[in-house]
Amino acid sequence: MNDPIFDKAKQLQPIVPDDALWSKIEDDLIRESQQKRKNIFQMALAHKSWLSVAAVLIISFSYLAIYFNSAVNLDAKLLSTRAILKVELTEKNYMEAIALLEKRAENQLGQIDNELMFLYRDKLAMIDTQINQCREAISKNPGNAHIRKYMLAALQDKKHTLTEIINLEIRGDS
Amino acid sequence: MARVAITQRQENIKPYSEQELILQCQAGKVAAFKEVYNLHSTLLYSIAIRLLGKKEDAEDALQNTFSKLFKNIGQFRFQSKFSSYLVRILINGCYDIIEKRKYDFEPLENFELGQANQTDLKLSLEKAIACLPLKMRECFILFAVEGFKQSEIAEVLEISEGTVKAHIFQARLKLREFLQE
Structure with missing residues (x-):
């Protein structure tokens, strides 16, 4: 656009602000900056109360969770200890009963038919092997319910077999 | 710029x-x-x-x-x-x-430019620019004095480039009138 007005307009001088103006602006910016920081701090404070509540809730829930979990574990531990004691007592009773029965059955075994005697001896030896294996496994893992169950079954079987031998003899006497 | x-x-x-x-x-x-x-x-x-x-x-x-x-x-x-x-x-x-x-803009009384350093024609132009309507003045100052492109002015003032062109054209006519007076 070739126009003398544009040519003259291009030559108009730039107007420089007073030197003091920057100081005013700088003061403004510093004030703004402080206000900004203050706002951030206030915001943090406002959120702080919520954060505290959240922290308290989390800690409380964690504590309750740990407490209940440990209580359940403790109960489980107590129950298993009690159950083992009970099983061991039953086993002890069986062993005592079996010891008594063995004495009576041993006396009688020599008097019954040889073939029958060998059959019973084999069966008793088999049961004893089973009992010994269970005892060995229990010494390594006393809380294993399956082994305890096999052990009790074996003891029951031995008691039953010995009772059977004694009863056979009684029937032979009569 | x-x-x-x-x-x-x-x-x-x-x-x-x-x-x-x-x-x-x-x-x-x-x-x-x-x-x-x-x-x-x-x-x-x-x-x-x-x-x-x-x-x-x-x-x-x-x-x-x-x-x-x-x-x-x-x-x-x-x-x-x-x-x-x-x-x-x-x-x-x-x-x-x-x-x-x-x-109301009172440029003739309040214009505080560096008059001492300007020639009579430049001073007259400054005063004439100050008499332009606001939008026309904005467009003319940004385009003719500060060297902005018309597209930049359109972006700054959030108006179309066509409107910028029209304002500049109108400003030029008015300034010519003012200066001839």
Whole structure:
């Protein structure tokens, strides 16, 4: 656009602000900056109360969770200890009963038919092997319910077999 | 605009690119704002005083511009020229001042330019520009005095390029009339 007005307009001088103006602006910016920081701090404070509540809730829930979990574990531990004691007592009773029965059955075994005697001896030896294996496994893992169950079954079987031998003899006497 | 950059950079040349400078401003460093002031204050002040006619108002406009810049610099996304962004803030600030003070522009009495250094024709032109309607004045100052492209003016003033062209054309006609009188 070739126009003398544009040519003259291009030559108009730039107007420089007073030197003091920057100081005013700088003061403004510093004030703004402080206000900004203050706002951030206030915001943090406002959120702080919520954060505290959240922290308290989390800690409380964690504590309750740990407490209940440990209580359940403790109960489980107590129950298993009690159950083992009970099983061991039953086993002890069986062993005592079996010891008594063995004495009576041993006396009688020599008097019954040889073939029958060998059959019973084999069966008793088999049961004893089973009992010994269970005892060995229990010494390594006393809380294993399956082994305890096999052990009790074996003891029951031995008691039953010995009772059977004694009863056979009684029937032979009569 | 280039003229401003050259005169302003003479004293405060720092190893910052404009982008680095803006990033420093976004980090809230007041020193970076001073550098922005050194680079752009003459351009902004020249526009403000030619739009508002009063030194105090132009200073207020510049002060408000930097205050708004400080608050909103984080939103600058490098999608427009930084100088255009600054000028847009300044002109919006000028509108606020005009709205708030509700004064009719009285350029002939209040024009506070560096008259002493200007020839009679330049002074007459300054006064004639000050008599233009606001939008026409904005477009003419940005285009003819400060060397903005018409597309940049359209972006700054948020009007179409066609409207900018029309304002400049009308301004030229009016100025010719004023100067002939």
